[in-house]
Amino acid sequence: MKKKNNKVDKIGVTGNTDKPGFVAAACTVSRLIHQHGFRLEVDHASASVLEGQLPVRLSAVHPDRRALAKSVDLLIVLGGDGTMLRVAHEVAGVATPILGVNIGGMGFLTAIPITDFSLAILYIKKHEFELDRRFLVLCEARVGRQHVSAIALNEISILRADIPRLVELEVYIDDEFVTRYRSDGLLISTPTGSTAYSLAAGGAIIVPGAHVLALTPVCPHTLSNRAMIIDADSVVRIRVATVEVDCILSADSQVVGRMVTGDSVIIRHARRWIQLIQLPGMTFYSTLRMKLHWRGTSI
Structure with a gap:
């Protein structure tokens, strides 16, 4: 089931803090969030790893991911599908939409690679996305x-x-x-x-x-x-x-x-459900073609 989006003001960031690329990805994401006028919030586990390394100030730090999800208008998850599954378990039932940003291997739940986040934040700012509810x-x-x-x-x-x-x-x-x-x-x-x-x-x-x-x-x-x-x-x-x-x-x-x-x-x-963000041009079928390398035939 797809729903239209609501206005976004506060953005939360969490993810797999054990991944080697987490700190660099979080710095990239936080800088772009700040540049586009959004407020940035994180959970305590992420704040502990990012302390002294973020290029911007945090608006708030929450004790866990569920509290973070309840506070913000959009939750960004940095990691792979395993990270997305863990976050889904922790925030299930909270209506806050989730955008998975891949800093790992192949993933169906992570919507975009970190290299595409600069485009994604523009879509978010213009409210050009849909919500895809998963049970x-x-x-x-x-x-x-x-x-x-x-x-x-x-x-x-x-x-x-x-x-x-x-x-x-x-x-x-x-x-x-x-x-x-x-x-x-x-x-x-x-x-x-x-x-x-x-x-x-x-x-x-x-x-x-x-x-x-x-x-x-x-x-x-x-x-x-x-x-x-x-x-x-x-x-x-x-x-x-x-x-x-x-x-x-x-x-x-x-x-x-x-x-x-x-x-x-x-x-x-x-x-219980979670809501995933679907950006323009990123359909389920396009994801299948990309992730499974479907190319068809030229016979």
Whole structure:
């Protein structure tokens, strides 16, 4: 879902402070933010790394990213897709739009490379951008005696643990038994996550605005174990049916818990969203062409 933008006055900057290019990128971004008359705010972790190095004064420093996102009109994230995922987890549900600026490798969530930020800030100043809303999913499970839960922007994964054997996972959708997958694991992906792990596992590319979830088996044992696209309002339950092979439950590659035979996880729409900035000329399809090096044929 795309929405028109609101007026921008205060801009927040955060990112992966461990990346070698973070300080240089933050200095470039802060200088351009100041030049165009915006107020600059950061989170405490970024301020600690940038202390004494920024070419401009800060308007405010906030204790964490969520507080920063609530204060500003636009949040700039410096890093790669991993950084964007971490920020999405921390600010999910806050309406502040996010612009990802890539200072890493290939990324689908980061909208622009740092070299294009001087153009991006002009679009922002003229309010020439749209907001692209992305939903997150929620997983809830009982692992041993502990109840665990987590949200994910890309995917929830249930993958075999230490033993190199297939796992058997029973799938129920809206309380109806669907199938039993025999594979290395199963991914439940959002449209945003369809270009991440799911894509590598052979899943379909899904446009971000689609209200669906993708179930993609990882290295399935038989050809009949196929990926599925289901309504995003469906409630999915995955039960570990394998004996003597544990599974690892993860949300956006962050381990949530270890599942054993008989354990189940419920996955559903989290009713939380983030909003990504889409600049002129930067569509989902143009991003696919650029990131996946699609060139077509001249036959």
